[in-house]
Amino acid sequence: xxxxxxxxxxxxxxxxxxxxxxxxxxxxxxxxxxxxxxxxxxxxxxxxxxxxxxxxxxxxxxxxxxxxxxxxxxxxxxxxxxxxxxxxxxxxxxxxxxxxxxxxxxxxxxxxxxxxxxxxxxxxxxxxxxxxxxxxxxxxxxxxxxxxxxxxxxxxxxxxxxxxxxxxxxxxxxxxxxxxxxxxxxxxxxxxxxxxxxxxxxxxxxxxxxxxxxxxxxxxxxxxxxxxxxxxxxxxxxxxxxxxxxxxxxxxxxxxxxxxxxxxxxxxxxxxxxxxxxxxxxxxxxxxxxxxxxxxxxxxxxxxxxx
Amino acid sequence: xxxxxxxxxxxxxxxxxxxxxxxxxxxxxxxxxxxxxxxxxxxxxxxxxxxxxxxxxxxxxxxxxxxxxxxxxxxxxxxxxxxxxxxxxxxxxxxxxxxxxxxxxxxxxxxxxxxxxxxxxxxxxxxxxxxxxxxxxxxxxxxxxxxxxxxxxxxxxxxxxxxxxxxxxxxxxxxxxxxxxxxxxxxxxxxxxxxxxxxxxxxxxxxxxxxxxxxxxxxxxxxxxxxxxxxxxxxxxxxxxxxxxxxxxxxxxxxxxxxxxxxxxxxxxxxxxxxxxxxxxxxxxxxxxxxxxxxxxxxxxxxxxxxxxxxxxxxxxxxxxxxxxxxxxxxxxxxxxxxxxxxxxxxxxxxxxxxxxxxxxxxxxxxxxxxxxxxxxxxxxxxxxxxxxxxxxxxxxxxxxxxxxxxxxxxxxxxxxxxxxxxxxxxxxxxxxxxxxxxxxxxxxxxxxxxxxxxxxxxxxxxxxxxxxxxxxxxxxxxxxxxxxxxxxxxxxxxxxxxxxxxxxxxxxxxxxxxxxxxxxxxxxxxxxxxxxxx
Numbered sequence: 001x002x003x004x005x006x007x008x009x010x011x012x013x014x015x016x017x018x019x020x021x022x023x024x025x026x027x028x029x030x031x032x033x034x035x036x037x038x039x040x041x042x043x044x045x046x047x048x049x050x051x052x053x054x055x056x057x058x059x060x061x062x063x064x065x066x067x068x069x070x071x072x073x074x075x076x077x078x079x080x081x082x083x084x085x086x087x088x089x090x091x092x093x094x095x096x097x098x099x100x101x102x103x104x105x106x107x108x109x110x111x112x113x114x115x116x117x118x119x120x121x122x123x124x125x126x127x128x129x130x131x132x133x134x135x136x137x138x139x140x141x142x143x144x145x146x147x148x149x150x151x152x153x154x155x156x157x158x159x160x161x162x163x164x165x166x167x168x169x170x171x172x173x174x175x176x177x178x179x180x181x182x183x184x185x186x187x188x189x190x191x192x193x194x195x196x197x198x199x200x201x202x203x204x205x206x207x208x209x210x211x212x213x214x215x216x217x218x219x220x221x222x223x224x225x226x227x228x229x230x231x232x233x234x235x236x237x238x239x240x241x242x243x244x245x246x247x248x249x250x251x252x253x254x255x256x257x258x259x260x261x262x263x264x265x266x267x268x269x270x271x272x273x274x275x276x277x278x279x280x281x282x283x284x285x286x287x288x289x290x291x292x293x294x295x296x297x298x299x300x301x302x303x304x305x306x307x
Numbered sequence: 308x309x310x311x312x313x314x315x316x317x318x319x320x321x322x323x324x325x326x327x328x329x330x331x332x333x334x335x336x337x338x339x340x341x342x343x344x345x346x347x348x349x350x351x352x353x354x355x356x357x358x359x360x361x362x363x364x365x366x367x368x369x370x371x372x373x374x375x376x377x378x379x380x381x382x383x384x385x386x387x388x389x390x391x392x393x394x395x396x397x398x399x400x401x402x403x404x405x406x407x408x409x410x411x412x413x414x415x416x417x418x419x420x421x422x423x424x425x426x427x428x429x430x431x432x433x434x435x436x437x438x439x440x441x442x443x444x445x446x447x448x449x450x451x452x453x454x455x456x457x458x459x460x461x462x463x464x465x466x467x468x469x470x471x472x473x474x475x476x477x478x479x480x481x482x483x484x485x486x487x488x489x490x491x492x493x494x495x496x497x498x499x500x501x502x503x504x505x506x507x508x509x510x511x512x513x514x515x516x517x518x519x520x521x522x523x524x525x526x527x528x529x530x531x532x533x534x535x536x537x538x539x540x541x542x543x544x545x546x547x548x549x550x551x552x553x554x555x556x557x558x559x560x561x562x563x564x565x566x567x568x569x570x571x572x573x574x575x576x577x578x579x580x581x582x583x584x585x586x587x588x589x590x591x592x593x594x595x596x597x598x599x600x601x602x603x604x605x606x607x608x609x610x611x612x613x614x615x616x617x618x619x620x621x622x623x624x625x626x627x628x629x630x631x632x633x634x635x636x637x638x639x640x641x642x643x644x645x646x647x648x649x650x651x652x653x654x655x656x657x658x659x660x661x662x663x664x665x666x667x668x669x670x671x672x673x674x675x676x677x678x679x680x681x682x683x684x685x686x687x688x689x690x691x692x693x694x695x696x697x698x699x700x701x702x703x704x705x706x707x708x709x710x711x712x713x714x715x716x717x718x719x720x721x722x723x724x725x726x727x728x729x730x731x732x733x734x735x736x737x738x739x740x741x742x743x744x745x746x747x748x749x750x751x752x753x754x755x756x757x758x759x760x761x762x763x764x765x766x767x768x769x770x771x772x773x774x775x776x777x778x779x780x781x782x783x784x785x786x787x788x789x790x791x792x793x794x795x796x797x798x799x800x801x802x803x804x805x806x807x808x809x810x811x812x813x814x815x816x817x818x819x820x821x822x823x824x825x826x827x828x829x830x831x832x833x834x835x836x837x838x839x840x841x842x
Contacts (some may be wrong), residue, residue, distance in 0.1 A: 032725030033391045038742060039361075040732065040756075040763035044432075044453040052435040082354035083507040084525060092525055148557060156561050163561040165551065166527045254557045255562075258526035270725050 007292070020070065020276070022152030023064055027272050033081040034270040040069075043167045053079060066276070075277035080269045086277035093246070093259035099169055100258060101244030103178045105236075108185035113232070116193025117220065121292045123198060131190060147180040147253040164255040165201070177254045181247060185239065192232050200228040226300050233300065237293035241285045246280075342546035342840060344822070347559040347571035351526050354502065354647075355507045357489040358429045359596035361437040362829070367488045367572070368550055371518040371531055371752070373834050374538070375423065377469075377483050378406055381837035383748070383828035389417060389493060389515065389538070390471070393784070399478030399784045402692055405472040406775070409538040412514045419465035421493035426473075427458040429490055438490050438746060444479040447595075478784045481749035483684045488747065517543045517836040518590075521697035531678055531835075534685050543760075543823075543837035553689070563590075563817050569840070570825075571817040577698060582639050583817075590817050593638040594827030595649035598744035598812030602706075603766045605737050611687060612737060616675040618804035621689075623660055624713045625706055631810045634701050639810040643679035645753065645800050649813045649829035652750045659826075692720045693740035694727035703740065721798040739765065744812065748830055750793055751781055751813040754826035759803055767801060768805045 008017050035041060035049050050056045075086035094112060119131040154176060157165030167173045174229060184284075200206065201224055207224045210216075246260025266274035298304045351366040357369045368377075378388030387393075390404040411416045429436050430451045443449045446462025462474035475482065485491060499506050500511035506512070509530075516539070518531035529550040533543055551568070553559045559573035560583065566621040573585050575591070583591055604612040604621075611617055627641030643661040646654045659666050681687040691707065693699040700721060707717040721732070731739050747754055754777045756763035759770075776796040783789040800806065814831040824837040 030726075032723075032727075032729035034725075036725045036729040037361075038724070038728060038744075040728075041437070041766075042762050044449070045435070045437065046437055046453065048432040048435040048439075050436075050455075051432065057688050080353045081351070081525065082356065082359050083505055083523075089525060096527075142570055151558070151561050156564050159565060162567060163565045164553070165562070165567065166524075187829070251526070253558050255527075255551060255553050255558055257524055257557075261526065268725065 001295075005295075008291050008294075012284075016280065016283055020067070020280060021063075023276060023279045024066060025059075026060060026274055027270075030270065032270055034272065036270070038064075053077070062165075066273075070280065074281070075274040076080045078274045079271040080274065081271075085218055086273050087293055089274065090259055090281055092264065092279055093242075093257055095167065096169070096256060097246035097258035097260060098244045100174070100181060100239065100250070101246070101255065103174060104181035104185060104239055105243055107178060107182040110187055111182075112186040113193055116190040117197055117225075117228075119190065120197035120201065121193065121195040121216075123219070128194075132157065132194070135187040135190045138183050139191075141183075142249075143180050143247060143255070144249045146183060146249055148237065150176045150180055151253060164253070166256050177250050177256060180254075181243060181251055185243065188235070188239070189232060192235055193228065196231045197224060198229040198284030200224045229300055230297065233293055237289040238286060241282065243274075245282050245285060323604035331519060333621060342544075344545055344548045344570060344835065344838065344840060345568045346550050346729040347553040347562065347573040347817075348550040348580045349552070349553075349566050349573050350554050352529070353527075355520065355523075355628050357492050357511075358425075358434055358436040358496070360489065362497070364552075364572070368529060368531070369489040369518065370491075370832070371548070372512070372514040372516045372520060373490045373494070374490060374515040374517075375489065376406075377487040379487055379825050379830070379834060380833050381824055381834060382834050383830040385487060388487070389422075389725070398477045400546055402473040402482070403466075404473070406469045406471065407538055408469075410536045411498070412519050412534050412536045413498065415495070415497060415513075416468070417493055418422075418468045418619055421470075422471050422491075423461075423463050423465045424496040424702055425494040426463050426491060427461050428494065430461060436490060438488065441485045441490060444475045444477050444482070446474045446613065447633050447790040478782050479738065480781075480789065481751060482769075484744065484747040484749060487669040491772050503562070517834075518548060519683055521547075528552075532578070535599045539836065541618070543754060543836045546833055548835055549708060554813070557640045560817070565820075566596070566819075568817075569819040569822055571577060574815045575637070575817065577637070587817065590779075591819055592816045592818050592825075593813050594831070595640070595647065595829055596744070596814045596831055597647050597650050597748060597829050598742060599642065599647050600639075600702075600740075600809045600812060601645070601741045603731065603736075603741050603808065604807065605734060605739070606766045606768055606805070607734055610680075610737065611679075612687070613667070614679050615804055616679045617681075618807075620675040620679075621673075621710065621803050622658060622671040622807055623668040624664065624709050624715075624806060625809070626709060627809055629709075630702055634705055635698065635810070637815055638813045642810050643801075645806060646750050646795055647745075647829075649811065650745065650750055650753075651748045652793050653786065654750055654793035654797050655790075656801060658801050658804075670714060672702075675711060676715070681714070687715045688717070690718045690720055690737045691830070692722070692727060692730060692736045694724045695721055699740055731769050734767070736765075738807070741765070749798075751777075754780065754793075754796055756799055766798075766805065770799055770801070770803060770805075773799045814837055 009090050015055060035046055054062055066076065078086050080082060081089060115131050115194045119128045122128050154161045161172050161175055165173055179258045206219060207223055209219045246258035248260045248264045262274055262278050266278060312751050314712060332449045341511060348367065350362065352365040352368060354365060355369055355372065357373050358370055360366055375388045376390040377753060380386045389406055389409055393402060395402055406419055411417055428434050429442060429678050430439055430448050432452060432454045439452045447456050447460045450456040451458050451461055464472045493515065495513040509520045512520045517534055517537045519534045520534045522530040533546050534540065537543065545702055555574050556574045556576040559571045560575060560579060562568045585646050594687040606613050606616050607692045631641040643657040679708045691703050693703050704721050707719060710717060730736050743753055743756065755761050757768045757773065758764060758777050759774050773796055776792055780792050780796065783792060818825050821841050823839045823841060825833055
C-alpha cells in the first residue's frame with residue numbers, strides 16, 4: 001500500500017510539470033497583457049511595470065524563474081493583488097472554498113444517495129419519475145439562475161437569511177451558498193446512484209441473495225450498496241476537487257472570499273502568476289483526490305488490492 | 308481564615324469577570340450603533356499602496372488612510388490638507404507648502420521629509436507607479452521615472468520640518484489637484500523602511516488620514532476605524548467603516564435593500580433601474596461624471612475612415628438621444644462634444660449638426676458617402692470592436708442599425724477587455740469603443756489623447772494646430788485665457804470628426820437616508836470625515 005502511494009506521488013511530479021509548462025506558455029500566448037487596460041500608459045511607466053514583474057526578460061528566463069519559485073513553494077507576486085503573494089491569496093481563500101464545498105458535498109451525498117437508491121428500487125414508478133425529473137431540473141438549471149433567486153426570495157423578500165457576505169463563516173451566511181452549490185451535485189449523484197444500483201440489482205449474486213431469503217433492505221444494504229457506490233466514488237474525486245476550489249458564480253453572487261473567482265478574474269486580468277498558482281493548486285488537488293478515490297476503491301471492492 | 312480569603316478572591320474574580328463580560332458585550336454592541344458605515348465598493352482592491360493603486364475602488368479607501376497636502380471636501384472642492392497653507396510663485400514654477408503640526412498614527416511627527424520621501428518614491432522606476440506622469444512637470448521627474456536620473460535629483464526640498472518646496476519645469480494648471488491625489492500623500496518613511504518588503508498590513512499600517520486599517524480579508528471585507536491621531540480627529544463622526552468588494556450590481560442592490568449595506572458604489576443593474584428609481588427616489592444618487600463614452604475611428608492611411616466625409620456621415624447618422632435615453636436611460640446625457648460638460652475649464656463647442664432635424668442629417672450623410680464613392684452598388688463595410696459588457700453590446704447593435712439607414716453595413720466584434728484594448732493600441736480595428744475617465748478635474752489629459760504621437764491616440768489623429776493648442780493649454784495658468792484655447796481645440800476635433808462621441812458618463816450610487824454629509828460631485832469623491840449616520 002505504502003509503496004503504491006509513493007509510486008503514485010512519483011508519477012504526479014511529471015504530470016504537474018506538464019501542467020505548469022503548458023499553462024505557462026498558453027497564458028502568454030493569449031493576446032493582451034496584464035497592463036492592457038482602458039487607460040493607455042505612457043511608455044516609461046509601462047517599461048517600469050514590465051521590469052517590476054520581470055516581463056522584460058526573455059520568456060524562457062521567466063519560465064525558469066517561475067519553476068525555481070515553485071520549487072521553493074513561492075508562486076510569485078500577483079500582478080493585480082499587489083499587497084498579497086499568490087500563496088497568501090490561495091491560503092486565505094481556500095479554507096472558505098473548502099468549508100463551502102465540503103458542506104455542499106455532504107448535503108449532496110446525504111440527499112442524493114438515498115434518492116438514487118429509492119429511484120432504482122421503485123424503477124419506472126411515479127416515485128422514480130418524480131425523483132429523476134427533479135434531478136434533471138437540478139442539472140439543467142444553472143447556478144447563476146438558482147443563486148440570485150435564492151438570494152432574492154430568502155434574503156430580500158422573506159429576509160430569513162443574509163442576502164450575502166461571509167461573516168467569517170457564520171451559519172446563516174452558509175445556508176444559501178451551500179444549497180445552491182449542492183443542488184446540481186444532488187442531481188448528479190442521484191442519477192449516477194440510480195443507474196449503477198439498477199445495474200447491480202440485475203446481477204446474479206443479488207438474485208442469489210434474494211433466493212437465500214434475505215429481506216429487500218438487507219439485500220440493498222449488505223450486498224448491493226457497496227459495489228453500486230463505485231461509479232459514484234470515481235465521480236466524487238474530481239467533483240470534490242472542483243467544488244472545493246470554489247465556484248465563481250456562487251462567490252460573486254453571495255460575496256464570498258473563496259478562490260473560485262481567481263480563476264476567472266485572474267485570466268481576464270492576465271494576472272499570469274495568480275492563474276498559474278490556482279491551476280497548479282487545482283492540479284495538485286485533483287491528483288490527491290484521485291489517489292484517495294483509488295485507495296477507497298480497495299476498501300469497497302475486495303477484488304482491488306494495491307500491493 | 309484561608310478558605311475565607313480564597314472565596315473572597317473567587318468572588319472578586321467573578322465580579323471582575325462579569326464586569327469584563329459586560330464591557331466586552333457593550334463594546335461588541337455599541338460601535339455598531341449608528342457609527343459603522345457599510346459600503347459596497349465594487350472590485351477587490353489590488354493594493355492599498357497609494358502609489359501602486361490605479362482604480363477608484365482603491366483610492367476611495369486609500370484617501371481615508373493617507374492625508375494629502377491638499378485635500379477634497381465633500382463637494383470635491385480643494386481645501387487645505389496636511390498643508391495648512393501654500394504660496395505659488397508668480398511664474399507658477401515654485402510651490403511652497405506650510406505643513407501643519409500633525410502626527411502619524413504611531414505618534415511620530417509628519418514632516419516635510421516624509422513628503423519628499425513620498426514624491427521621490429512615486430517617481431522611482433522601481434515603484435512602477437501607474438500615475439507617475441501626473442508629476443512629470445516637477446523638475447527632473449520624467450528623467451527619474453525613465454531611469455535616466457536618480458530620485459534624489461527630484462525638484463522637491465524640505466526647507467525645514469514644516470516647509471516643503473516643489474520646483475516645476477513649466478506652469479501646470481492642475482498641479483494642486485495632482486497633490487490632492489493619493490499618489491503624492493506623504494508616507495511614513497520610518498515605518499516603511501522598518502518593514503521587509505510589503506508594508507501594507509492590517510493592524511500595523513502607520514497612517515496619517517482620518518481612519519486606520521484594522522482588517523483586510525481579500526474578497527471579504529476591509530475594515531477601517533477612526534484614527535485618534537488624525538489632525539482633525541475631533542470632526543470625524545464615524546467610528547468604523549466596512550468596505551465590501553461587491554462587483555455584482557444585483558448582489559449589491561439586494562444587500563442594500565435588506566439594510567446590510569448603507570452605501571453602494573457598485574451601481575444598479577440596468578434592467579432594474581426604473582424599479583430602483585421608483586422605490587428609492589431619495590437613495591438613488593445620479594450625477595454627471597468626468598467621463599466620456601465614444602467610438603474611436605482608425606484614421607491611418609488606407610482606412611476608409613481616413614476620409615473626413617465618411618467620419619462626418621457616420622456621426623450624422625447616430626441618434627445619441629436614443630442611446631442615452633432609451634438604451635441606457637440612467638440619466639446619461641447625449642453628447643455632441645468630447646470634453647464632459649461637468650469638467651472644469653470652460654470649454655465650449657459641439658458638432659455643427661447637433662440641433663438639425665434627423666431627416667436632414669441622414670440626407671446629408673448619404674450625400675457625403677456618395678461623394679466619397681460609396682453607395683448601394685458599392686456599400687461601405689466597417690467593423691465595430693467593443694469589450695465584453697452588455698451595455699457595450701446593446702449600443703453597438705443600435706449604432707449598427709442606425710448606420711444601416713445610410714447604407715453602411717457592419718460586423719460587430721466583441722472581445723474581453725485585455726484583448727480589446729490591446730487591439731486598439733496595435734491599430735487593429737476600424738471603429739473601436741472607448742471610455743475616457745479623468746483622474747483630475749482638468750481637460751488636459753483628455754485632450755492629450757488626440758495629440759500626434761501621444762499615448763492613447765489610437766486612431767492616429769493628426770492636426771498640427773491642435774497639437775500647438777494643447778501645448779499652450781498645458782502651460783496656461785490664467786483660466787480666462789485658457790478657456791478660449793480649450794474651446795478652439797475641442798472645436799477642431801469636432802470639426803474634423805476625429806471621434807464619435809455618444810454620451811457623458813454619470814455616477815450611479817445608492818445612499819441610505821441615514822447617511823448625512825454625502826454630496827454628489829463630478830469627481831465622485833466622498834471623504835468619510837464629512838459623513839455621519841443618524842438612526
